[in-house]
Amino acid sequence: MWRQRLARAAALAASTTAAGLGIAHVLHAVLHADEHPSESTDATLLSFKRSAPQRTGTEAHWDQLLHDVDRPVVVGIAGGTGSGKTTVACAIAQRIGAESLVHISHDSYYRPLNHLPMQVRARTNFDHPDALETSLLVEHLRQLKSGAPVSIPMYDFATHSRCPSTTVVHPARIILVEGILIYANEELRDMLDIKIFVDTDSDVRFIRRLKRDISERGREVGAVIGQYLDTVRPMHNQFVEPSKRYADVIIPTGLNSVALEMVIARLQHLCAGPAKSGR
Ligand SMILES: Nc1ncnc2c1ncn2[C@@H]1O[C@H](COP(=O)(O)OP(=O)(O)O)[C@@H](O)[C@H]1O
Numbered sequence: 001m002w003r004q005r006l007a008r009a010a011a012l013a014a015s016t017t018a019a020g021l022g023i024a025h026v027l028h029a030v031l032h033a034d035e036h037p038s039e040s041t042d043a044t045l046l047s048f049k050r051s052a053p054q055r056t057g058t059e060a061h062w063d064q065l066l067h068d069v070d071r072p073v074v075v076g077i078a079g080g081t082g083s084g085k086t087t088v089a090c091a092i093a094q095r096i097g098a099e100s101l102v103h104i105s106h107d108s109y110y111r112p113l114n115h116l117p118m119q120v121r122a123r124t125n126f127d128h129p130d131a132l133e134t135s136l137l138v139e140h141l142r143q144l145k146s147g148a149p150v151s152i153p154m155y156d157f158a159t160h161s162r163c164p165s166t167t168v169v170h171p172a173r174i175i176l177v178e179g180i181l182i183y184a185n186e187e188l189r190d191m192l193d194i195k196i197f198v199d200t201d202s203d204v205r206f207i208r209r210l211k212r213d214i215s216e217r218g219r220e221v222g223a224v225i226g227q228y229l230d231t232v233r234p235m236h237n238q239f240v241e242p243s244k245r246y247a248d249v250i251i252p253t254g255l256n257s258v259a260l261e262m263v264i265a266r267l268q269h270l271c272a273g274p275a276k277s278g279r
């Protein structure tokens with residue numbers, strides 16, 4: 001009896017892997033088959049494939065995206081502060097064109113802190129996942145995927161609060177979502193079709209952040225250094241760096257890299273639609 005069950009499990013594992021699904025999916029399919037012994041192996045795999053999200057970063061997943069021409073493709077761009085996420089997103093946007101792409105930043109979803117005195121706001125840990133209203137971003141992505149426009153909050157880094165106005169974003173073939181913590185939240189992560197991680201050394205990232213926070217976010221040198229040591233660095237090590245393992249593509253130098261060119265070529269292919277050969 002156990003031999004029979006093991007042989008069935010092995011057959012299912014082989015078909016599940018061939019379908020481009022990962023080890024977790026293989027195990028679920030095997031468990032499902034064990035709980036439903038009367039189902040044929042093919043029926044089990046089919047029902048499982050219908051309910052399970054496809055693993056991203058596989059050719060099977062890519063082909064699916066290419067053929068679902070009416071549905072937006074959501075591309076995540078994660079990486080530590082100052083790694084070059086915005087720069088990479090803008091480079092992709094420029095090459096793909098505004099008619100096919102919208103760009104959303106997780107930063108827009110920072111929780112407003114208007115109810116707190118200014119000194120308390122400034123000491124907040126902005127690098128912990130709880131600092132962001134991620135559920136709203138997830139809801140907005142759902143709406144965009146279903147073809148509806150959304151009103152995105154506008155965050156003011158100088159006052160740590162939201163501006164009274166919002167930005168209306170309409171659905172497009174490519175939806176770029178960037179942020180340091182976008183792979184740290186499972187629900188958000190599962191909505192991303194392609195996951196990119198911009199991997200830049202921490203000393204370079206810190207120098208860039210110091211310059212940017214002084215020139216663009218109204219900060220002083222001492223405050224930038226204090227925040228970096230107190231919260232930015234430890235949260236990066238706890239949440240951002242470990243989330244790199246979810247990435248499909250790692251861009252090591254940001255701009256002018258082979259990895260970035262490969263991503264752009266693939267996205268251009270997606271925007272052009274399925275090839276005539278039927279692939
Ligand atoms: N590949 C690069 N080479 C040089 N400077 C870069 C590069 N990528 C980004 N920068 C600069 O570093 C700073 C931070 O980049 P940004 O894209 O805003 O990072 P992030 O969005 O990850 O915080 C900006 O001043 C930007 O011009």
Ligand SMILES: O=c1ccn([C@@H]2O[C@H](COP(=O)(O)O)[C@@H](O)[C@H]2O)c(=O)[nH]1
Pocket residue numbers: 080081082085107110126127156157160179180232
């Ligand atoms: O009010 C705020 C909100 C966020 N931050 C910092 O912003 C970065 C994330 O933005 P990047 O563009 O990726 O650098 C994060 O590290 C927060 O510390 C802030 O300083 N104040």
